[in-house]
Amino acid sequence: MAEIATRMGPLDGRSLATNAVVIEAARPASRIALRAPSASLAALSLALGVDLPDRPKSAASRGTRHAFWLGPDEWLIIDEDRTDLNVACRGAEVLHSCVDVSHRNTAILVSGARVEDVLSAGCPQDLSLEAFPVGACSRTVLGKIEIVLYRTAEDDFRIEVWRSFSDYAFTLLTEAARDLSS
Amino acid sequence: MLLIRCPYCQEERPELEFRHAGEAHVVRPHNIADISDEEFEAFFFHRANPKGITHERWRHVHGCGRFFNAVRDTVSDRFVTTYKAGEPKPALEEHKA
Amino acid sequence: MTSFRLADVGRLDASKTARFTFDGRSLSGLEGDTLASALIANGIHLVGRSFKYHRPRGILSAGSEEPNALVGVHRDAARRTPNVRATVQELYDGLSAVSQNRWPSLAFDMGAVNNLGAPFFSAGFYYKTFMWPKAAWKHLYEPQIRNAAGLGTAPEESDPDHYASRYAHCEVLVVGGGAAGLAAASAAAESGQRVILCDEQAGLGGALRFESGSQIDGVAGWDWAQATAAKLAGMDNVRILPRTTAFGYYAQNMVGLVERVTEHLATPDPELPRERLWHVRAKRVVVATGAIERHMVFADNDRPGIMLASAARHYLNHYGVAVGREVGIYTANDSAYGAALDLHRAGIRIAAIVDLRDDPRGEMIDAARAAGIELLTGHCVAKTGGRLRVSSMAVMPKAGGASRIIPVDALLVSAGWTPSVHLFSQSRGKLAFDTRRQIFLPGAQAQECISIGACNGTESLAETLEEALAAGAQAVRGVGGEASRSISLPSRTAESWTGGMSGSAPGAEPGKAVKAFVDFQNDVTAKDIGQAVREGMRSIEHVKRFTTNGMATDQGKTSNLHGLAIASEILGKPMPEVGLTTFRAPFTPVTFGAIVGHGRGALFDPTRKTPMHSFAEEQGAVFEDVGQWKRAWYFPQAGEDMHAAVARECRTVREAAGMFDASTLGKIEVVGPDAAEFMELMYTNPWKKLGVGRCRYGIMLREDGFVMDDGVVGRLADDRFHVTTTTGGAARVLHHMEDYLQTEFPHLNVWLTSVSEQWAVIAVQGPKARDIIAPLVAGIDLSDEAMPHMSVREGTILGVPTRLFRMSFTGERGFEINVPADYGRVVWDAVWAEARGQGACAYGTETMHVLRAEKGFIIVGQETDGTVTPHDLGLDWAIGSKKSDFVGIRGLKRPDLVASGRKQLVGLKTKDPKIVLEEGAQIVADPRQPIPMKMIGHVSSSYWSENCGRSIALALLQDGRSLMGETLFLPMPDRTIEVEVTSPVFFDEKGERVHG
The missing domain is CATH 3.50.50.60 (FAD/NAD(P)-binding domain)
Incomplete structure (x- = not known):
């Protein structure tokens, strides 16, 4: 979409690099909350250009576009290039609900050798590669807030968080990193 | 902290991701506007609260978001089994380990 | 004082000294000492006074079971830890310790007079003595007891340290790093599975620390332990946690560990947490916690x-x-x-x-x-x-x-050794009594855990190692791993554990008038236990509470079995029949700091801020907490107090316009072909005939018929509604809607998405609202004809996509501009520039409240309290009378909800217009009636209304709508206030201003 104003994210300019991890705000992205019955998946996958995953705790990606399985009829679609996903969905004339949540969420990228330990300061799930492999994605909790956690590589995670909770998330991760680097 | 098996996510997840949601298998009458005071009382106010096996609803509120049902022993606080919303009460014999 | 430190004995380096003080006296110890070993090296055994009798006490043990040697450790004014066991506190250079429970000094203590009065302080003393006269409890007994109670002194400053916490997952958790734990961990680690090994001591080795005659794998036991620990520490799949106590064993193999990170350091790096709490979820737990010697x-x-x-x-x-x-x-x-x-x-x-x-x-x-x-x-x-x-x-x-x-x-x-079955018992495993040895051992297990070594009653080193290796392999196989290589650990030992007794020794039987202590910390003697039994206590749980045996900070680690043995002997029943008190977490005391972990200060609770928060800050707004949100409360200008600022804001909105940050409102997008059908079920109102582009005020009930939430709903398309909820109700309402959608109405093709944070919401309210936004909006006809009150349009503002609502919570012509949140501040600033040109102001939540009260608009949670119906609020018009179903439809017909005498929403005007009522004040009909008066209503909202030139109030009053014009009274502590019952609408009663 043509944009006149510049997006001002809640974490703009925030980053932290320690000997254990790097924590930084992700670039602004476009996002939709997609809901659909299974019969609609094929058409929606075609329209979005990414195969909507149907397994729990999984995700699919093509280029900078990602589809996260959040629930049996729920996906979070992210386009890091900020392509209008609403438009893409409109192409699929099947039963579904597409709601723009581009600005509801913001994302934090956490990477580094101690990334599992940093996240484990607040996330109760087992984040070992066996239990949470590369490409795994899950809605879960981080301390006192809800997040969507996505493992992009062995040492890289993307955390999707509602914007007003992002300061809490970033601060908690900072504290956790402090524990690991001291 | 308990681990609870979400029947939709098909794995055990930390209790922190869940929220309890009251007794299961309490069906809202289709003709609710027309039921008697006694019927409404039974539907809305009366709950079993058993010592032992109980059927209850949970929501994987910080996970897949689904409501589901669980069989839990209120004495041992152990989950016997969990199953999807809308499914009938499971036969318990097979779960007694 | 000559030193009791021996040359060429022990494992400490005599050249590495550490200075410390005890009660101000300068002393010297060695690195690696505990405070206890350093004190003893200086010939000091007297370290404290007992709790009840103030008897001089020394050092009983060399571990965490210590009941006596409790001291205060002071680092600085804010770091003063009471009740530190000298036996576990590692010495550091500069450590300062003080004795407790004595005055004026440790050697001469006035409280020791209690010792002479001991006959009066026998078991059950408190229960019997402070019963009468009743009034004496509050003024005499309780203050005295409070003064005497408690050990040590808590610091008065807030804790300057920080604490960390971590979730950890492993296949095998080994608790205890003695011979058994090390061998089990080695066997488990071989498989490559994740192993965590923790031990409360500074180093690993357990009893090998003192067992001089043990050899394992051809070397001295201690040396084997250090070599094994080093080998394990080098493995990627093993995490070794020394100075870490497994304090609680919870459901499904969740074990709580607390790691003391800096307690042993002279000058800790301030970046280090003082303690770290580990929530470990283990597939298998190997308990190797050893045994505790009895006195x-x-x-x-x-x-x-x-x-x-x-x-x-x-x-x-x-x-x-x-x-x-x-x-x-x-x-x-x-x-x-x-x-x-x-x-x-x-x-x-x-x-x-x-x-x-x-x-x-x-x-x-x-x-x-x-x-x-x-x-x-x-x-x-x-x-x-x-x-x-x-x-x-x-x-x-x-x-x-x-x-x-x-x-x-x-x-x-x-007197022998008591297996440490604490954790096993906490895991809900059943204890079995070994009649021959008169000890409790792990019996039937309730969770996937294996007890090995001394805590399992295994006495010989060879058997312990064999058991440990088997347990490590068994744990690995239990989680589907392969115990690849079999390790063998030949051992030799001179140790023998034969013998032992429990209860009182000859000469100290419960009938004897001697002080033979069972529980040192709580000063419980054999005689006390005898007395408890004589007075009718039969269960050990009663004996425990009557005598306080085992109830001190050491939780009876050395005393419980003795107490039980004495009770069982007097009762003539075997110990298992008298019972064993329940082992509860924590094994040793855990600090609040460790439990709180990261969750303090900024991380105590999330602080939520809107995209326009920075604007309000720049304008000097005063904020209020609304749930987790920070909301601008009012915007004081130079010289203004709150009253003046709110009065100005209220006036300005009605005379020109005002801007309000409404972003915190909950927003839910309801999408799908059955969206209207679903809305019909969730709200009292009819929705099917609401046109696209129109809005309606909706009321949501619970099934019992009481108001749960309200908000304006806009229809964006046939299959799409933009629903707003109260700020506080956002999550609750979505949960409620999901509940019905998923479990009662799953046949409906509709989905719910929270968009509360997708949209920043800028409310522009007042006669000039349209003039302010008009220059910025594109693609929307803002005329009253094209966009009347209660409508919604999509277009752009400043080039940014917007959902523009024409709606009002002030009674003025008003708009709510929804823009994607990242644009919120930019759009706000542009609107603000226009607003200033029109003489408008920014206003906060206080003005919002006053303006809506002037119009008699309710706030859920203020006019409602979970027992209020739409009828009570005069909102019958919002109930779709032709509907056959909605949540709450049946509840509304309940006898109590249709009976007369319910409280109804009314307005109150004080006879003296300057008096502003207190919210929550009770209303009576006759102020001269005797107390307790019959209360017929209460004030729910009350403000000074600048626009009305007087105070206004909303109230819920019994049959209030039939009392219009009546005079009623509010008795207050200092006066009785007269009020007149009025309509709840105080301003623009005809409601013409919203239409412009």
């Missing part, structure tokens, strides 16, 4: 210098410290002989070994004899002498006879 229960067994035999070996063999120069031994089992032999070899004189047993046999006994140590079998210690330190023991044949006084400066005692 002997005999007269005056609490004098400083009397300690457990194993503790003396710790101090000697590890720390190189002799506990005395003339040491007596009083035992009922073999293991104390090891202490005698080790001390003898180190050149310390053993005054005598007093063994209760008539004819003990075995290698160790022979060795003691061979060493020329006097051995008094079949004897007991009848009492001890000494004031601030033991100076003698009176020894006599246990069957009776003449007693002989033997001078000693330390007396080592051992």
Whole structure:
């Protein structure tokens, strides 16, 4: 979409690099909350250009576009290039609900050798590669807030968080990193 | 902290991701506007609260978001089994380990 | 003071000294010492006073079971930790410790007068003494007891340290790093599975720290432990946590560990957390927690210098410290002989070994004899002498006879070993009683755990290692792993655990008027337990509470079995029938800091801020907390107080316009072909005929018919609604809607998405609202005809996509501009520039409240409290009368909800317009009636209304709508206020202004 104003994210300019991890705000992205019955998946996958995953705790990606399985009829679609996903969905004339949540969420990228330990300061799930492999994605909790956690590589995670909770998330991760680097 | 098996996510997840949601298998009458005071009382106010096996609803509120049902022993606080919303009460014999 | 540190004994480096103070006295110890070992090295045994009788107390143990040696450790004014066990506090250079429970000094303590009054302080004293007169409790007894209660002094400043916490997952958690734990961890680690090994001590080794005669795998036990620990530490799949106590065993193999990170450091890096809490989820838990030695229960067994035999070996063999120069031994089992032999070899004189047993046999006994140590079998210690330190023991044949006084400066005692079944018991495993050895052992397990070694009652080193290797392999196989290589650990030991007793020793039976302590920390004697039984306590749970046995901070680690044995003997019942008190977490005290972890300060609770928060900050707004949100409360200008600012804001909105940040409102997008059908079920209102582009005020009920939430709903398309909720209700309403959608109406094709944070919401309210936004909006006809009150349009503002609502919570012409949140500040600033040109102001939540109250608009949670119906609020018009179903439809017909006499929403005007009522004040019809008065209503909202030039209030009043014009009264503490009942609408009663 043509944009006149510049997006001002809640974490703009925030980053932290320690000997254990790097924590930084992700670039602004476009996002939709997609809901659909299974019969609609094929058409929606075609329209979005990414195969909507149907397994729990999984995700699919093509280029900078990602589809996260959040629930049996729920996906979070992210386009890091900020392509209008609403438009893409409109192409699929099947039963579904597409709601723009581009600005509801913001994302934090956490990477580094101690990334599992940093996240484990607040996330109760087992984040070992066996239990949470590369490409795994899950809605879960981080301390006192809800997040969507996505493992992009062995040492890289993307955390999707509602914007007003992002300061809490970033601060908690900072504290956790402090524990690991001291 | 308990681990609870979400029947939709098909794995055990930390209790922190869940929220309890009251007794299961309490069906809202289709003709609710027309039921008697006694019927409404039974539907809305009366709950079993058993010592032992109980059927209850949970929501994987910080996970897949689904409501589901669980069989839990209120004495041992152990989950016997969990199953999807809308499914009938499971036969318990097979779960007694 | 000559030092009790021996040359060439122990494992500490004599060149690495550490200075410390005790009660202000400068002393010197070595790196690696505990505070206890350093004190003993300086010849100090007197370290505290007991809780009840203020008796001088010394150091009983060398571990976490310590009941006596509790001290305060002070780093600085804010870091003053009370009740630190000197036996676990590692020494650091500059450590400052103070004794507790004494005044004016440790050696001369006024509170010791309690000791003389001991006959009055017997078991159950509190329950019997403070019963009457009743009034004395509050003014005399409680203040006195509070003054006497509690050990140590809490710091008065807030804790400057920070704490960390971590979730951890592993296949095998091994608790305890002694021979058993190390061997089990080694066997498990071989498989490559994730292993966590924790131990409460500074280093690994457990009892190998003092067992001088043990060899494992061809080397001394201690050396094997260090080599094994080093090997494990080098493995990627193993995490070793020393100084880490497994304090609680919870459901499904969740074990809580607390790691002490800086307690042992002289100058901790401020970046380090003081403690780290580990929430470990293990597939298998190997419990290798060892055993705790019991003391002997005999007269005056609490004098400083009397300690457990194993503790003396710790101090000697590890720390190189002799506990005395003339040491007596009083035992009922073999293991104390090891202490005698080790001390003898180190050149310390053993005054005598007093063994209760008539004819003990075995290698160790022979060795003691061979060493020329006097051995008094079949004897007991009848009492001890000494004031601030033991100076003698009176020894006599246990069957009776003449007693002989033997001078000693330390007396080592051992009644045998109690397996540490705490964690196993916490896991809900059943304990089994070993009748032969009179001890409780792990029985039927409730969780996937294996107990090994001393905590499992296994006595020999060889058996322990065998058991441990098997357990490690079993744990690995249990989680589907392969125990690849079989390790074998040949061992040799001179240790023997044969023998033991529990309960009181001869001469200290419960009938005797002597102080034979069972529980040192709570000053419980054998006599107290006898008294409890005599007074009718039959269960050990009752005995415990009546006597406080085992209820101190050490939780009876040394005392529980003795107490049970004494009770069971008097009752003539075997111990299991008398019962064993429940083991509860924590195993040792856990700090609040560790439990709170990261969750303090900014992380105590999320602080939510809107995209326009920075604007309000720049304008000097005062904020209020609304749930987790920070909301601008009012915007004071120079010289304005809150009253003046709110009055100005209220006036400005109605005269020109105002801007309000409404972003915190909950927003839910309801999408799908059955969206309207679903809305019909969730809200009282009809929705099917609401046109696209129109809005409606909706009321949501609970099934019981009471108002749950409200908000304006806009229809964006046939299949799409933009629903707003209250700020506080956002999550609750979505949960409620999801509940019905998923479980009651799953046939509907509709989905719900929270968009609360997708949209920043800028409310522009007032006569000039349209003029303000018009220059910025594109693609929307803002005329009253094209966009009337209660409509919604999509277009752009400043080029940014917007959902523009024409709606009003002020009664003025108003718009709510929804823009994607990242654009919120930019759009706000542009609107603000226009607004200023029109004489408008920014206003906060207080003005919002006043303006809506002037119009009689309710706020859910203020006018409602979960027991209020739409009818009570005068909102019958919002109920779709033709609907056959919606949530709450049946509840509304309940007899109590349709009866007369319900409280109804009305307005109140004070007779004196300057008086502003207090919210929550109660309304009465007749202020002269006697107290308690009949209260017929209460004030729900009350403000000064600048626009009305008077105070206004909303109230819920019984049959209020039939009382219009009546005079009622609000009795307040200082006066009674007269009010007139009015309509709840105070301003623009005809409601014309919203239409412009």
